[in-house]
Amino acid sequence: MITVYVSRDSAAISLGADEVAVAIAAEAARQGVAIKLIRNSSRGLFWLEPLVEVATDAGRIGYGPVQAEDVASLFAVGLGNAHPLCLGLVEELPYLKTQERLTFARAGITDPVSLDDYLAHDGYKGLKNALAMEPAAIIAAVTDSGLRGRGGAAFPAGIKWKTVLGAEGAQKYIVCNGDEGDSGTYADRMVCEGDPYLLIEGMTIAGIAVGATRGYIYLRCEYPYGERALNEAIAAAYANNWLGANIQGSGKHFDLEVRMGAGAYICGEETALLESLEGKRGMVRFKPPLPAIKGLFGCPTVINNVITLASVPVILDKGAAFYKDFGTGRSRGTLPVQLAGNIKFGGLVEKAFGVSLRDLLHTYGGGTLSGRPIRAVQVGGPLGSYIPESQFDLPLDYEAYAKLNNMVGHGGITVFDDTVDMAEQARFSMEFCATESCGKCTPCRIGSTRGMEVIDRLVAGDQPVKQEALLRDLCDTMLAGSLCALGGMAPFPVLSALNHFPDDFRPRATPA
Amino acid sequence: MSTSTFERKPPIKLAELSSLSPADIATINGVLARLKELPGALLPILHGIQDALGYVPKDAVPIVAKSLNLSRAEVHGVVSFYHWYRTEKPGEHVIHLCRAEACQAVGGRALETHVKTRLGIDFHETTADGRYTLEPAYCLGNCAVGPSLLIDMQLRGRVTSARFDRLIGVSA
Ligand SMILES: Cc1cc2nc3c(=O)[nH]c(=O)nc-3n(C[C@H](O)[C@H](O)[C@H](O)COP(=O)(O)O)c2cc1C
Numbered sequence: 001m002i003t004v005y006v007s008r009d010s011a012a013i014s015l016g017a018d019e020v021a022v023a024i025a026a027e028a029a030r031q032g033v034a035i036k037l038i039r040n041s042s043r044g045l046f047w048l049e050p051l052v053e054v055a056t057d058a059g060r061i062g063y064g065p066v067q068a069e070d071v072a073s074l075f076a077v078g079l080g081n082a083h084p085l086c087l088g089l090v091e092e093l094p095y096l097k098t099q100e101r102l103t104f105a106r107a108g109i110t111d112p113v114s115l116d117d118y119l120a121h122d123g124y125k126g127l128k129n130a131l132a133m134e135p136a137a138i139i140a141a142v143t144d145s146g147l148r149g150r151g152g153a154a155f156p157a158g159i160k161w162k163t164v165l166g167a168e169g170a171q172k173y174i175v176c177n178g179d180e181g182d183s184g185t186y187a188d189r190m191v192c193e194g195d196p197y198l199l200i201e202g203m204t205i206a207g208i209a210v211g212a213t214r215g216y217i218y219l220r221c222e223y224p225y226g227e228r229a230l231n232e233a234i235a236a237a238y239a240n241n242w243l244g245a246n247i248q249g250s251g252k253h254f255d256l257e258v259r260m261g262a263g264a265y266i267c268g269e270e271t272a273l274l275e276s277l278e279g280k281r282g283m284v285r286f287k288p289p290l291p292a293i294k295g296l297f298g299c300p301t302v303i304n305n306v307i308t309l310a311s312v313p314v315i316l317d318k319g320a321a322f323y324k325d326f327g328t329g330r331s332r333g334t335l336p337v338q339l340a341g342n343i344k345f346g347g348l349v350e351k352a353f354g355v356s357l358r359d360l361l362h363t364y365g366g367g368t369l370s371g372r373p374i375r376a377v378q379v380g381g382p383l384g385s386y387i388p389e390s391q392f393d394l395p396l397d398y399e400a401y402a403k404l405n406n407m408v409g410h411g412g413i414t415v416f417d418d419t420v421d422m423a424e425q426a427r428f429s430m431e432f433c434a435t436e437s438c439g440k441c442t443p444c445r446i447g448s449t450r451g452m453e454v455i456d457r458l459v460a461g462d463q464p465v466k467q468e469a470l471l472r473d474l475c476d477t478m479l480a481g482s483l484c485a486l487g488g489m490a491p492f493p494v495l496s497a498l499n500h501f502p503d504d505f506r507p508r509a510t511p512a
Numbered sequence: 513m514s515t516s517t518f519e520r521k522p523p524i525k526l527a528e529l530s531s532l533s534p535a536d537i538a539t540i541n542g543v544l545a546r547l548k549e550l551p552g553a554l555l556p557i558l559h560g561i562q563d564a565l566g567y568v569p570k571d572a573v574p575i576v577a578k579s580l581n582l583s584r585a586e587v588h589g590v591v592s593f594y595h596w597y598r599t600e601k602p603g604e605h606v607i608h609l610c611r612a613e614a615c616q617a618v619g620g621r622a623l624e625t626h627v628k629t630r631l632g633i634d635f636h637e638t639t640a641d642g643r644y645t646l647e648p649a650y651c652l653g654n655c656a657v658g659p660s661l662l663i664d665m666q667l668r669g670r671v672t673s674a675r676f677d678r679l680i681g682v683s684a
């Protein structure tokens with residue numbers, strides 16, 4: 001019996017993994033070869049997907065990218081043998097071998113919805129430890145690990161939890177922010193689809209730590225594959241007493257449910273998300289009160305990003321010091337960086353903080369997909385600055401980025417080659433802000449539309465000096481007069497484009 | 513407990529005024545019966561209706577409002593706030609095309625132009641033959657292998673113009 005792995009990750013499926021899996025099953029049947037086909041999570045080496053792995057005594061041998069029509073030839077040489085698509089031992093690939101995978105330790109290894117697989121690969125060790133600890137000790141471990149929110153604002157997770165533990169309330173909630181609206185990011189998606197028990201475990205630990213018995217995962221509706229995997233895993237966790245009443249005989253109770261978003265970027269903002277969970281329009285709330293004091297349905301609520309919560313089990317399993325040992329300055333642990341856009345080797349790179357952008361773009365990313373020079377990279381999603389080559393030695397570190405008005409955010413890195421038109425990108429930032437504004441603040445709602453018009457006139461050469469001054473003015477108004485970071489940070493990509501790439505904003509030569 | 517014939521009546525009287533078929537109304541009532549007790553039930557209910565009917569018909573709004581004890585304006589406000597909900601019946605296939613930055617970086621804008629030209633429609637529109645509805649999306653989490661789209665909620669990556677034509681069964 002030969003064990004063969006083909007990923008069920010949606011990115012792999014988007015490139016033909018389902019067709020490959022079908023072809024493998026059919027070819028095996030036709031040739032009478034006994035195989036066990038496992039639909040695993042993805043390693044996150046997306047340029048190699050669909051990646052087919054074959055278990056051998058030496059380890060898993062990879063082939064990729066495989067298309068359905070390649071399958072017959074894989075069988076012809078014999079599964080596990082040399083073939084033009086053979087990559088050798090997958091875990092020896094430098095891209096993977098040099099990573100520090102703590103949160104993504106199981107990526108590509110396990111069957112996402114198999115609880116047995118999860119348990120056999122260190123799953124639920126963190127929760128088992130947590131069940132034997134006092135709530136305050138769990139929170140101290142999270143605080144000591146240095147873990148900061150991975151959703152964008154980088155707020156220390158332990159401090160947030162402590163506030164909720166100390167808050168009065170008969171009912172408390174754990175809410176997972178799985179809205180992952182930032183372009184260039186997919187780490188949350190990979191956890192939901194590829195390691196759903198990890199998120200369930202992290203949320204359960206959070207619930208026990210702060211005294212919350214109910215949790216919600218707010219998942220964007222653009223992630224139907226994640227929804228299915230999470231619901232399958234939640235059902236299995238209930239069936240095996242990892243959720244519900246008296247978890248594993250501990251006397252602790254935690255209920256968990258998935259709720260789907262409805263295509264509004266602003267619902268990634270924590271207070272808008274809570275409004276949405278309550279069944280309302282996603283309007284941003286004024287703070288205070290903080291969600292930790294008055295959150296979902298007015299109750300004390302921990303709201304954390306998927307990766308924040310998914311980083312908790314390893315901290316409780318291996319200890320705060322183990323986690324804190326990775327990283328630099330006040331940025332501790334690892335960050336799953338997501339290489340996106342025009343990049344040759346696009347994928348997930350989990351590294352300790354401190355790695356340089358240049359390393360990520362070249363050593364890992366291999367430069368652009370088009371083979372042309374990199375001109376700009378947008379880090380941290382649609383509200384992140386466009387970073388020019390001159391800043392590529394910047395170490396990945398929250399403070400180092402903030403110093404230059406850049407943002408680590410959720411760790412998405414979107415690469416553009418030298419054919420990019422930065423005025424067009426700046427205009428898109430304004431357009432996106434206009435489309436997604438919740439409408440509460442005038443600078444965000446109206447200013448963004450004005451911003452598009454001003455950029456149009458600027459590149460048309462209509463009084464350019466005046467238009468540029470107007471654009472900068474508008475950006476200042478948005479920066480100062482917005483309740484949340486949508487209006488308050490949309491100026492960053494615009495201004496960075498204008499400052500680093502001024503030529504793109506000059507009037508266009510009219511075609512002869 | 514027995515029900516007398518006297519008590520037997522359609523669940524919602526409004527049905528008479530609405531454009532909904534009895535089957536649609538039964539579907540909506542089924543979704544309501546299943547989900548209305550959830551805390552914050554409105555979004556799950558609207559998803560349930562759209563998943564079953566393909567859209568949230570305007571005439572569903574008063575039925576949902578009544579069942580949840582909300583005003584029609586509140587329900588309408590929610591339906592119109594969220595880009596995902598549509599109030600017109602879609603075509604046979606719904607395409608969500610990613611417009612966001614990582615897809616732009618690998619030819620997303622050119623693909624968008626091609627798709628609109630090929631289908632002869634803009635975003636939020638349905639082809640005259642009722643085959644396709646085109647919607648914009650802002651990231652599908654497939655940013656390493658774009659440009660990307662969802663067709664009937666199936667994800668496709670590295671979509672070139674030619675691949676798009678094959679997807680919709682047109683040979684260029
Ligand atoms: C416009 C806007 C969009 C946001 N989108 C997301 C998102 O998609 N996912 C996320 O985790 N946080 C997002 N955030 C940040 C959240 O408001 C909040 O800081 C986060 O959920 C807290 O969790 P963390 O501390 O674990 O990061 C967004 C913030 C703003 C202002």
Ligand code: SF4
Nearest residue numbers: 438440441444484487
């Ligand atoms: S900045 Fe924009 S999105 Fe944020 S609260 Fe104000 S109007 Fe809403």
Ligand code: FES
Nearest residue numbers: 610615652654655
């Ligand atoms: S930007 Fe298109 S899938 Fe993320």
